[in-house]
Amino acid sequence: MIAAEEPLAHVAYIYDGTPEGLLTAVFQAYANHEDPEDIAREDAFQPRLDQSVRTVAADAKLAERVKRGIIRATGKSGFEAVLHASLSDDAQTGTIVYRFVRYAMRPDARRAAIGEITHPAVAPLVALDRSVMNERHLMQQFLRFERLEGNIWFARCSPKASVVPLLMDWFSARFNDVPFMIYDEAHHIAGIYEGSGWYLVQTDELKLPEKAADETLMQQAWKRFYDAVSIEARYHPELRRQFMPKRFWKHLPEMDMRNGASGANAYSLNTPSRSKAGMKLSSAAPPSCQK
Structure with a gap:
């Protein structure tokens, strides 16, 4: 030096x-x-x-x-x-x-x-x-929370910038007094809100509680809702990828097939293109983080 x-x-x-x-x-x-x-x-x-x-x-x-x-x-x-x-x-x-x-x-x-x-x-x-x-705006749209034991809400993300510090105020205002954590896998930063103030932790390892008993059921219900409001005749995978970038899909329960299909319109990350005439997106779907 x-x-x-x-x-x-x-x-x-x-x-x-x-x-x-x-x-x-x-x-x-x-x-x-x-x-x-x-x-x-x-x-x-x-x-x-x-x-x-x-x-x-x-x-x-x-x-x-x-x-x-x-x-x-x-x-x-x-x-x-x-x-x-x-x-x-x-x-x-x-x-x-x-x-x-x-x-x-x-x-x-x-x-x-x-x-x-x-x-x-x-x-x-x-x-x-x-x-x-x-x-940050994309994270506000595509961050998905799951409920863990102890009524703790948890979300993973892999953003292209270290935006978790910019998200904490926005989400803490919406969760009010409910504890939650946002973990950035790309930058190894966890934003932790305990109900009255938040802080950041730099970590490469997480030890989380188990999922709440009804969390899998709620994710399946969310998938069924997502499929129910879609319009089959307007399915447009290219436009969906434009508005819902593929890099977010691994953290979206509506794009996850591990818990089983949720109806005739269910699809996976490898679903082939079926049409270029429309789109399969729902702007009416509420964010899953809201209580």
């Missing part, structure tokens, strides 16, 4: 992948009087030829200072865009956020920076922000 007292021209910063780690890296770049060529997650970093590397440990206090600075410079909307972008899986996320902060902190760019959507330092951040928020 290079000593912090040695300013370097060709340097990359690597961090732990968290928003706090990224903001700490931004702080250290200013503190070291350096302009890193790259700021990248440790698991996605590819060093350039003759590039020096600094490893930055996340520091909540330093991250908070950077947060306050961004809010002063660009307003709350600017920081929210930075926060959302920092949750992206894009390998360039760290560098994009850093370049935006460097530009936004210039005296002549303050406050107006986040609105300059065509500027080369702003446009990539806005694109990441939109991508992450779109993934």
Whole structure:
């Protein structure tokens, strides 16, 4: 590791992948009087030829200072865009956020920076922000909960961005005082709500209670409802995949055949295309997480 007292021209910063780690890296770049060529997650970093590397440990206090600075410079909307972008899986996320902060902190760019959507330092951040928020929106639609013993509700997901922190407020407002957990298998993050506040846990292993006695019956009922409201003559698998991306299917009980078919319209992940004239989707189906 290079000593912090040695300013370097060709340097990359690597961090732990968290928003706090990224903001700490931004702080250290200013503190070291350096302009890193790259700021990248440790698991996605590819060093350039003759590039020096600094490893930055996340520091909540330093991250908070950077947060306050961004809010002063660009307003709350600017920081929210930075926060959302920092949750992206894009390998360039760290560098994009850093370049935006460097530009936004210039005296002549303050406050107006986040609105300059065509500027080369702003446009990539806005694109990441939109991508992450779109993934959050999809999770709100396609997250499915199952009831476990002890009246705990549990859902799995594998999003393309680490959006569980952005989902917890939304779902906790709807579950009210009922405990639930959302586990992100791709990023190994669990969001846990115990009825009065939520927190995040980084984990690779889960030990869950058994399913509630009536959970299998309820999933079968949900499948039958899903099939009952479909229109056979308008079955359109291509359009279904457009509105219900296939990457979500493994976590959707209505697409799961393990508990048996639920009528003449039952299908599996490998159901062949039967028609291109319509679609088999139900916008009337309520989210399964509602009580």
